[in-house]
Amino acid sequence: MSDGPTITTIAQRAGVSIASVSRVLNGLPTKADTERRVMSAARELGYVPNSAARSLKSRRSNQLGFAMADIGNPVYLAMIREIQPLFKAAGYRLVLHSTNVDEADEIDVLRGLGERYIDGLIMVPLRVTAEHLNMFAAARAPIVIIGSVPEGTPVDNVRTDSRKGVRLAVGHLHALGRRRIGFVNGPVDTVPGAARSAAYAEALPALGLPYDPSLVEVGDFYRTDGARAVARLLEREPDLDALLCANDLIALGALDVLRRAGRRVPQDVAVAGMDDTDLATIAWPALTSVSMGSAERGRAAAELLLDRLDNGRRAPRVVTVEPRLVVRASTTGEETP
Amino acid sequence: MSDGPTITTIAQRAGVSIASVSRVLNGLPTKADTERRVMSAARELGYVPNSAARSLKSRRSNQLGFAMADIGNPVYLAMIREIQPLFKAAGYRLVLHSTNVDEADEIDVLRGLGERYIDGLIMVPLRVTAEHLNMFAAARAPIVIIGSVPEGTPVDNVRTDSRKGVRLAVGHLHALGRRRIGFVNGPVDTVPGAARSAAYAEALPALGLPYDPSLVEVGDFYRTDGARAVARLLEREPDLDALLCANDLIALGALDVLRRAGRRVPQDVAVAGMDDTDLATIAWPALTSVSMGSAERGRAAAELLLDRLDNGRRAPRVVTVEPRLVVRASTTGEETP
């Protein structure tokens, strides 16, 4: 009841030295008799090794971290679902950090690496500032970044081709005959916001369509913000016939607003999201969405981290995940009433 | 680059003893000059205290655990969203365990408490076996269980009133004039499955309706399993006019099947879910659902744990969260086309 048993307790009980106890528990060659006595003493006392002591000695925590902005976002959830089993299988616990869109929080997490409570970290930063880069360079544990970082940054990196993703979606809408394709983005000073904004601006001219800034509206990456942004856009450009939303949450907001406005989806306005989260198949009509390979990115990041942990000095690696368009009713209308 | 600086490094650099360094870093009274020298040495070296050493000495890990069956389930997500900020605000990191419906995994997590890598644990067990109860009693760190445990179990406990929840839903359907109310459950040997099953069997007679076993179908707590179960039920009882689903995922499956079968919701069949997750407002028609207060339960659990951590020897406490019916279109049809 009081304090947990230690190897010293066991040693006394078994009448051997703590060294012998340690050897038995670590499976080193030991005389059969000693082994038996130690094992039974350990069992009787309900011995469990103390992780702090073990970590201090071994210089390993057997913990790995995952840091993202917001657990509520299903994109991160998709990543965690892949990461957690891989970590567990490799004998690591998962420490979760939700940084709440707070840049200082992200930096804190990076600084925390120095405490050595985790042996490595996967981070999905919303922004990559100079301070981030400094911390990456100074980090005393391996880091994998999901999202693009500048060439030469000394971290493993998993990216996705936003350009191609947006091109797929815009191309799809264009092929369906849509010509007034609005774009609802999140904050453009975030990694995904900036990438998707640039990609949209490129994709239209490539199809011979003009880039019209008044077809672009910026809110935040959430459903209600998205809805508000779509409402503004609709008021300004009532003749638009398609909407590309920078993520699925925004697209859900778009469906809400369009429904309330009496516009049919997709007959009047075709809607496409990005990220292809679980929500896409729950929405009605089911949401066409560009999969940015969230699950694959999570898995790739975990694999990179685990690989580096037993292969410390290889060069930083970059893995790029291919986006993929998943067509559903919100653009083709096959199931719409 | 090589190994991180320790208080010894700082002591050498500042020309003082490690004791002085420790005192300065812990804010104990120190001569201004020593303090300055220590602080600047620490800053220059980029010192960060080692958490393993600190834990070994202090016997605290500054970590708390949350264990649930499946991160993919939005119910747990709702809990995590409440738990994480509270833990963080109290200075604890969050260690996440997804036990994958594996009973042995749950026991492993409990056993892991002995390693002292967490100072406390919130667990949502799917089943509560004798082994669980043994581990609860033997645990060397505080545990909060979400879900009912037997009277006298030495853990803090957050429960919800399933009986009342089911009664609310069935009462609502009955008040709408529905008389053939099917029930689609998950496995009845789980904590929620058993509770909801018993509650359904009680609720009907209380309204003067007969309990008809052939109106009950069991699958699993997922969308596709739910869909299959609903399909079986519909085939067997084509005249049912309402469906109560034991969680929202099952209810989504029900919507899929009903739509495919050409049954209108709610005109032909009214559908209600349980848990009132985010999915309920995304579905179409929006899902009437019984909120089991997931967010509140998460918050209550976190508060109980934090309270106990600085108030070790109070009696175990039981918090009960009231269910609440959230009526939406899937039963009243107000927004249905």
Add this chain to the structure above:
DNA sequence: TTGTACGCGTTATCAG
């Protein structure tokens, strides 16, 4: 094969 002794990095006690 086994035991003794030391170090991992911190905190805390006890003389000076």
Add this chain to the structure above:
DNA sequence: CTGATAACGCGTACAA
């Protein structure tokens, strides 16, 4: 106010 020094629990040379 400061500096030795002893824990914390474990692993491991080194010596027996």
